Amino acid sequence: MSVDRHLLQVLCCPITHQPVRPLRRDELRLLNERIDTGELLYQDDTPVSGPVRDGLITENGERIYLVEDDIPVMLEERCISARAAGLKT
Template identity: 60%
Template structure:
C-alpha cells in the first residue's frame, strides 16, 4: 500500500527530525535478509524476528521505521538502526 504523498511530506524521524521516504524494493529486501539472519534489533534492543512489508527510511540512511497495515510507526523505540546495511541516503 502506497502512503499518501502529503503524509510523506510531513513525516520525519521523531528523534532527529530528518525527513523520511519509503524504502525501495532492494532496500527492503536487504533489510529483511538481515532480519531473517537475526542481525538487527530495534532501538529499544528488541530482536527483530518478522520481515517488514513496508518501511520508511530517514534521508540520511540511519534509521528505518516500520509501516504496519499502511500506518507508519514513528516511535523512537521501534526505529531500526540500519546504517551498516547501506540503506537510504
C-alpha cells in the same frame, strides 16, 4: 508504498527531525535478509521480526521506521539502525 504521499510530506524522524522516504525494493530485500538472521534489533533492543513489506528511511540514511498495516510506526524505540541493517556503511 501504502503511505499517502501527502502524509509523507509531513512525516519526519522523531529523533533527528529529518524527512523520510519509502525504502526501495533493494533496501527492503537487504533489510529482510538481516531480519532473517535473527540479529537485527529495534532501538529498544527487542528483535525485529519479519518479513517487512514497507518501511521508511530518514533522508540521511541513518534510521528505518517500519510501516505496519499501512501505518508508519514513528516511535524512537521502534526505529532500526540502517547501519545494522546493512543499508549504510
